[in-house]
Every structure is written in C-alpha cells, then in structure tokens.
Amino acid sequence: MSSNTVPPAAGDLPAPPATLADLGWRSFFADQLEVAERDTALIGRVNAVHRSRLHVIGVGLDVMIPHYATLDGDATEVATTGDWLLLDPDTQLAQRLLRRASLIKRIAPGHGSKLQLIAANIDTLFIVTSCNQDFNVARLERYLTLAHEAEITPVIVLTKSDLAADRAAFRQGAADLLPGLEVVILDARVPQDVAQLVPWCGRGQTVAFVGSSGVGKSTLINTLTGSDRIATQGLREDDAKGRHTTSVRQLHRLPSGGYLMDTPGMRELQLTEVQQGIEDVFSDISDLSRTCRFHDCQHESEPGCAVRAAIAAGEIDEERFQRWKKLVAEDAANTKSLTDRHIKNRSFGRMVKAPKGGKGPKKDRY
Numbered sequence: 001m002s003s004n005t006v007p008p009a010a011g012d013l014p015a016p017p018a019t020l021a022d023l024g025w026r027s028f029f030a031d032q033l034e035v036a037e038r039d040t041a042l043i044g045r046v047n048a049v050h051r052s053r054l055h056v057i058g059v060g061l062d063v064m065i066p067h068y069a070t071l072d073g074d075a076t077e078v079a080t081t082g083d084w085l086l087l088d089p090d091t092q093l094a095q096r097l098l099r100r101a102s103l104i105k106r107i108a109p110g111h112g113s114k115l116q117l118i119a120a121n122i123d124t125l126f127i128v129t130s131c132n133q134d135f136n137v138a139r140l141e142r143y144l145t146l147a148h149e150a151e152i153t154p155v156i157v158l159t160k161s162d163l164a165a166d167r168a169a170f171r172q173g174a175a176d177l178l179p180g181l182e183v184v185i186l187d188a189r190v191p192q193d194v195a196q197l198v199p200w201c202g203r204g205q206t207v208a209f210v211g212s213s214g215v216g217k218s219t220l221i222n223t224l225t226g227s228d229r230i231a232t233q234g235l236r237e238d239d240a241k242g243r244h245t246t247s248v249r250q251l252h253r254l255p256s257g258g259y260l261m262d263t264p265g266m267r268e269l270q271l272t273e274v275q276q277g278i279e280d281v282f283s284d285i286s287d288l289s290r291t292c293r294f295h296d297c298q299h300e301s302e303p304g305c306a307v308r309a310a311i312a313a314g315e316i317d318e319e320r321f322q323r324w325k326k327l328v329a330e331d332a333a334n335t336k337s338l339t340d341r342h343i344k345n346r347s348f349g350r351m352v353k354a355p356k357g358g359k360g361p362k363k364d365r366y
C-alpha cells in the first residue's frame, strides 16, 4: 500500500462527526483561536499519522495533508494523532497546531534516542493489568507516572476478575497506589462488566489503553465496541531497518460516543522526561527528599537523610523507596540521552545553515 492512501479497512474509519464537540472540541481549544481564525479557519483533528501524510478529520472534513512541523525543528511541535490543527480553508495545509490538553511522548525504539510523540489530547488512560502474576505494583506506578506526566486522568482496569480468588485484595492493592485513584475490576469478556468503563467514554471523550501483552486489552476493546475490527487491525510501524511499512494510528469511534485512540507506540511505552509525573505519584518521598541535609543526598548513608529516617520510622516502605529510586534513575538516563541528541542536532543544524559560498561551516557564527 502506498503511504499516502487512506487506511485499508475503510469500515474502521470513525463515523463522520456531526459536530466538532463530538470529536472532542471544547473551550480549552476554542479559546486559543484568534478572532479572525474563528471565522475563517478550518478546524481538524489528526486521525492517523502516515509515513508521509496526516489524515485529518473534522465536520465535513476528511483529508490527507502533508505533515505539520515548525521551522525551528522543535520535536514537540510536530502534529501527532489526536492533535487539533487549523487548516488553510483554500489549500487545506496545516497552519497552526493548537496547544494540547495532554501529550504522551517516548524515546523511539531503534532510532537512537529520538523523541517521538505518541498521542495528544487523550482524556483518560486505562491502565490495564490482570488479577494474576501480571499484577505488579512497580509497573502500575510506571504507567501512573506516565499518565501524570502527560496530564491524563488514569483509571486502573483489573481484568480476569473471574480468575481471582480474592478480588478485594487486588482492588485494594491498586487503590493504595494513589489517593483517589479510580479502580475498575472486571472480566474483559463480559459486556455488563466492561460497561463500567462507559462513564469515561462518552461523547467528546478520548481514551486509550496501555498494559502488558496478554492482560486483555484487545478483549476489552472488542467487548467495548461489540466488534473485533479494531483490536485485530494490524498496526505496523517503521522497523529498525527502516523498511517502508506504513505507520497507522487511529482514533476509533466508540458506541458510547467517545473515541478510542489506538496507536502502535502505546503498546511499548517507556518513560521519558517524567520528573513531574514522578513528583505526583511519589510526592511523599519527593517532598521528604528535599528536606535531606544535602541537596544531592542519595539517601544511602548520608547524615541528616530525611528519607532514610522515614523508612526507619516505618513511614515509608523500603520497597516503594527502591522503586522510586529506580524510576528517578531511569528518567535521568533517558532525559540525558535526549539532551545529548538535541545538542548533536543543534550543531548539525548550524552546519547546514552555514552560508553558501563560505569556506565551510562556521559554527561559532550562529
């Protein structure tokens, strides 16, 4: 399939939205429009990112347009699935990317440490795990950190409730992760159970599922949509060898009116620049660590370490502290590799921008 044709399974395209609000438009986005834009701009949402084109939909709008990026090469100013764009009404070219309500990004696998945007403007992230050996507090904390960083409301979905001897213990184990955290426990194959997710999937709402392989995401999606079309749709991505596969990412209309975002990247999320998310999910430890005597305290054996004191006093769980340390270290390593790459890109940018006819790149002039 050539990369700029619409996705193969036409039946999987969302039903055309009757209004922008159906598609998730709300005052947060409308307030960003200039007066002139209110009258003239064509408003669209990115439904799918293809190798060389964006599939943008709106009210009476269904177009493939060139990618959108700003000239300064800012990696976050690239339109991704779920983004809202203002298009030129005549040329249909994207003119402006609206500020996002949420953004999930990651380090691209197999591409060094390039920042890759996964999805924008998701309202609810369903973090799926099952009531068996997949249930893993550290993994759930990772996803929670990611949701907080992306500014998305997380909901923990515990599948395979039918296999759990003690459902209450699983529910409690998840609920204890964060105050006020919503937890749903269900058999992903049973429509009445899965209906518990509907309150988050209403008109104008965008949701996504994350979780390890085999926890029941496809089963959940099938039950939620009453069809197996979405979950079984092949999602391919550029592989490490740069083969020309087509990257399909899509917003799928749900029977309850909302949209499900299903992108290949959601399936292998890593943490990238998630300091804020870590602060939110581990606020007790983060706050305490700021009261250690040394600002660069490693919380090992330093004198005046408030974190160790809290662990000794039984106020903080040692294992939770170890998980926090691991996340902080992982985040620091990922962020560093991104920064290194950014510096490399910038010096490359300076070289290519060097004036023609000169004696070669004059890095120090720019």
Ligand SMILES: Nc1nc2c(ncn2[C@@H]2O[C@H](COP(=O)(O)OP(=O)(O)OP(=O)(O)O)[C@@H](O)[C@H]2O)c(=O)[nH]1
Binding pocket: 159, 160, 161, 162, 163, 186, 187, 188, 189, 211, 212, 213, 214, 215, 216, 217, 218, 219, 220
């Ligand atoms: N008993 C039981 N089995 C379930 C439940 N949910 C899913 N399964 C089964 O678990 C297996 C894996 O489910 P999938 O829906 O394919 O899991 P997934 O998360 O989509 O996995 P990937 O596609 O690898 O990401 C299937 O055999 C499902 O039938 C559940 O709530 N109860």
Ligand SMILES: [Zn+2]
Binding pocket: 289, 292, 293, 297, 298, 299, 300, 302, 304, 305, 306, 307, 308
């Ligand atoms: Zn300390």
